[in-house]
Amino acid sequence: MRLGWRYCIALAVLVAIWLAVVVKFSDKIINHGNAKSSELVEVLWWSRDMETWKYDEVRHCGINTCRITNQRHRLPMSRAVLFYGSNIKTGDFPLPRGEHHVWALLHEESPRNTPFVAHEEFLRHFHFTSTFSRFSNLPLTTQYLPSGQALTSKDYHVSFAAKSKWAFRPSVSVAFLQSDCDTMSGREDYVKELMKYVHVDSYGSCLRNKDLPERQSFQRSAVLQNDYLNNLYSPELLRFLSDYKFMIAIENAACPDYITEKFWRPLVMGVIPIYFGSPTIKTWQPNKKSAIFVNDFPHPRALAQYLVELADNQTEYDSYRQHKLNWRNPISNKILLHNLVTRQYHIGDSSPGGSLFDKFECAVCNYVINTARNVRANSRHYNCPVEPVYAHLENREMPQNVADWRSMMEVGQCQAKILDEFFQRNYSFHEADFEAELTRRMERNQCK
Template sequence: MESKCLKFFGQQKKPLLFVGIFVFLVNFLLLAENYSSYLSIVLPKNSNQHVYYFGQRHFVNKSEKQILLWTRYFYDVDWESNVRRALSASCPHRCSVTTDKTAITGADAVLFHLLDLYFWETPPKYRAPHQVWVLHNAEPPPHQYYTGRTLAYSPFVFNWTFSYRQDSTIVAPYGHAFRKSKKALQQKFPLKDFAKEKSKMTYGVISNCVDDAGRFSYVKSLRKYTPIDLYGRCGNLSCPRDGSCDAILKPYRFGIAFENSNCKSYTSEKFWKALQRESIPLVNWVPEQIPPDAPPKSYINVREFEMEALAKHLKNIAENDTEYNSYFEWKKMYDARDGFFFDFCKLCKALHNESIPAQMVNFESWLSDDVCDHWTISSIFTRRIKNYFA
């Protein structure tokens, strides 16, 4: 048997060698093709750590700008209709959107979704001088799994970044709070009794039980001190992913809005949806994560309490209607909404803005500049081990 195995592998040695050489050459050619145009670049002095600015921008004045969605969105989600809807919803600037790759010659912006930059889906061969290549990202570093993107995309291939981070070219958070108009402020309406509508204590919706932030482990411990109804794959209750879920969760006084990662500027729709349900969000934010437009006294950060003290604090608020309603005083001055795609209107506005300088971003160094851990194969196992022993 051993001699047969040796004979078999001896026969396969040359074909395997040729396959290895072929794979190496393909990767080398991809790298060479995408890096070659950047080797001669002299980086300007008026630049920051990740973004490099240039004096001349090839701006084309057009009444309507065209956005080409080059990649998919989380591989199979149709995002063309969502982008088109956002651009047509009271957006003061005119932009069209397409996924037709033959429109590359006329596109003003080419949009790439980070987690769909697979090495076999290479960038366009054509690039007009006025074209802006935009990197779009909605996931924090612990969930930015590797797609082989560095094999096909140079670190300097993109001009703009478009994400939830506050240091993006186009800042697109998962939600917004904004001051009411003067007309709305002049209309004096008394705040309703929010406590009157609440009959349950705290809800949580968690489906990823082994995330980077350890949400499920924390909630399991917190349940020893205060009642929590847990929905999703990590709990024993279900909440449909449609409008009916809001009706199920609305009677709760508090809503767990823990993020799966504690990263720079990362605040997902969980916080904004809790505000819309008129529940007090319980958050697990680090300082770099706090949204700049979070309404004052609208949430409770669990990091400011020991667990048992937190449970007592929640009990005191729940039993005092005046104190509970004080967490909604912000509604006199502010409105809040969730919705990631609304900010495509910002992208459209930027395309019409001639004053934005020509620039390129080292997207790999920009992504790595964060306060949280990054995705690795070992991190997947580490999370599962932590969850097992929690």
């Protein structure tokens, strides 16, 4: 009996000691956690173009908080380094690179400005990407589509009869609005040949034969004539263009998932886009028949013949506009519908933190805090071919500037290989070092 009491007392003492140890250890864990939480994770923008102003603020990203800065002296304390693709300088990288540094790339443009970005030798040095490719970490594939409601709304819809009433316009009314006149896709060459067979009202700088009006609905519209590039979806512009039956929508480059306002804007207006660009475009159209695709025709003359037939056939014409006319099921594309619900960014988001840069900063902040960084980007994260893809002309002639663009992309591949080698050495280098190596390889024909 006494042995039993002694056993119980000893057991109670052991339990008390165990509890004391647990409580003390728990206090250490809690205090350690609080100490860590008070030290904000820092995210650093690495761009010479941002050095003209100080950018240093605390950003709340859901349950996480980060310090976003452009102060380069904060590099040792930063967990992530952000790069904006269009402003990357080949001699300006934060080397030597610390093991704790996550590199993140934001690049929503085609490769025309920075051709080396398209290549895996460059991309594999980044943990996080945000590009037009659906395979990037923060995809921007449908960023130029304001909303699903914009596709189905009849705010700018004009009936077939109303589109056909204009006596001063031919039945085949085609609009072309473009100010970038030297493209990898051969856009200008294609439109110029199409103009031989159908009339095209060309606004903007390229092949211009008409001016946008200064007045619309009796109100002065500087947006239309002087600043349409910064007002892609202005009501004045949409109302003006919505009277056309067709609008040329040819991208400046043909990369998978690279889809700009050229495709979405005509659909928002209820105008049929004549599209060339992303080879994955049919994956994203609202319905199986929402646009006319240049690749479905052997040359511009065949396309023109189809436009003439379609322009006088209301039933067939409206079959392309079911996203406006089929009120029960306006959008049948489940991939597009899912994207509209799950996407993290689109133009026109005026909510706090809704800008592209805000979204990118928070996405990287959350990634650094929550994600194991053992995965790197690859070519699918940008996904543009080295060989320029262009719209075919009569007799398969090559557009005027394609050879220059091919040469540019080949140089970009050479640049990517040099950067890859420099990054692996992990020593600081300058623009002069990079240019000297590029010149040496080009002179010795060592770029391929």
